[in-house]
Amino acid sequence: MKHAAVTPVNVVLSGLGRVGRAFVEHIHSHGDDLAREYGVHVRVKTVRAGTEQCLLDGDGPVPPRSDWRPLTPLRSALNGAEADIFVQAIPSTPALREFAAEEALTALRNGVHVVTATKSHLLTHWSRLGQAAAESGTRIRISGATGAALPAGDLARSAMRGLGCNGIRACPNGTATFVLDRLAAGDSIDDAVREAQRRGIAEADPSADLSGADSATKLKLMAALLWAWNPECVRVESDEIDAGTSERAVAVAARGGRLRAVAQAHLAAPHLVRVVLEETAPGDPLYALAGPEKAVTFQSPDGGDVTVSGGRSHPLGAALSLVRDIIDIASPHRGFR
Template identity: 30%
Template structure:
């Protein structure tokens, strides 16, 4: 049995879902992979709880649910105010797990790698802006740096491109990568205004309270940039051309419907080029996804057209990608 020490940053919805899976499937991970996970620290925006012998995750979840912040957990644990880059230096862990939205997390991802720790993340901006630096550092140190949950939640498009299509030359990818915009556009097809559809998405927890990154196309742009980095070569989000759905009118939606088509926020990825914009697509196309599904059409020289489709949102789905990477990274860690 191999014990793997985890340091988790982020204890919002995704972080708690990930913790729940680690608890629920603990026997499965032991029996299937010979892995015993010990969470030695967990942090939210209020503070960091750290115990080398391991934190009681059930209690952590209860504290967060009842009090809304980990800093309220003072009976058995000391709460620290360490910055992430200090924490990854000081805490003895094998894997750093980032499920935050920290735009500058690349700083402490690099620090973790330099300290000999593997990294698993669902955080998109570090990779969209610093892919080459982060992946290069991990490769130099022979450490895992895994990020399946950054694109299409738990649908394994990253692993497909990184590990499976090794004999294929990718010619291009077309994808719908943002569940919020798909939901909004689907509801507009049913007669809702943009504002009504957005409000409904927020009520259902599909859209964030601040939906800017989704509706302006930035979230899809981050994801498309990451796919380009994996499929072709590194570039940054600043090199992508991105336009969101705020300018899509009910008239455009209705005209598309009259032609048997639909409007979706489509990412087009070719070598050296990333474009995200609303497009009219055939109602028969795999891109005409509904509700909060995501899809990617990958064109290669050998396979032709490969379609991978799955939920692009949801806590269980994102936790699937994150926990899968934790298992994979644990099996890749250097022995000893």
């Protein structure tokens, strides 16, 4: 569908790691297609990374680092870019949590919407971020923090409204699913992790994937969107994937099952997320996952279970989720759109 009117959207990006770079490259190569298809012309005006930043012409590639300049205060960068949306793609590490929170709060308090793939500050500053957005009339979108290309966050935020969802059951971490299947095939855990890293599925440090921490984080955020749970108050119980898991994965496979790291939350157990190593059987959507695929089932007693699965565990998948959230905020919705 070609849009007669196109809305320009100015973006300031924080973070130029694998996700941030994939985001800029996608906008550079597909910006005209997005404008034609959705009526949104996304222009990345400023990129901030580390202690430096660079200005873009809105449609061009990122210049070499020799052309970058020292960071200016974020408020100045937002004003200078006439920013509509602030995009975060910095690592979800404890060391950057406060920095990510202050960046997001600054943007919101200056009337700029926030789209983030960064998780850490959402877990600790959820209430403050929500209050800042409410006071400034801005919006926060977190698809990239809940499953990359998998649109689970969108379902939790809006599509499940009115269906009476009382539980979530999910495999939201592609690395965990991939590693468990490799263990079932006879690989050692070290070999399985190395292969996941070689394919770009696992991070250099996969500890959050194997411990269940990443899955628990994503469930916390989905529960916050779905039931208004404050992630700061949610407890976690988690099984870990380690060298001792190999024998169990092989035994489950011999019985025709597949071992999965299943994250669960339920209204009957408020503010609790559990990640358990569970034997799944044919017919279970989580059993059917292949490689690094992810899946989330929203359980509705009256409406029936709703499952979404697939989505790339890859920087481009996370980058595309940022694009999706920008379009959601900026699209001039009309008719069936």
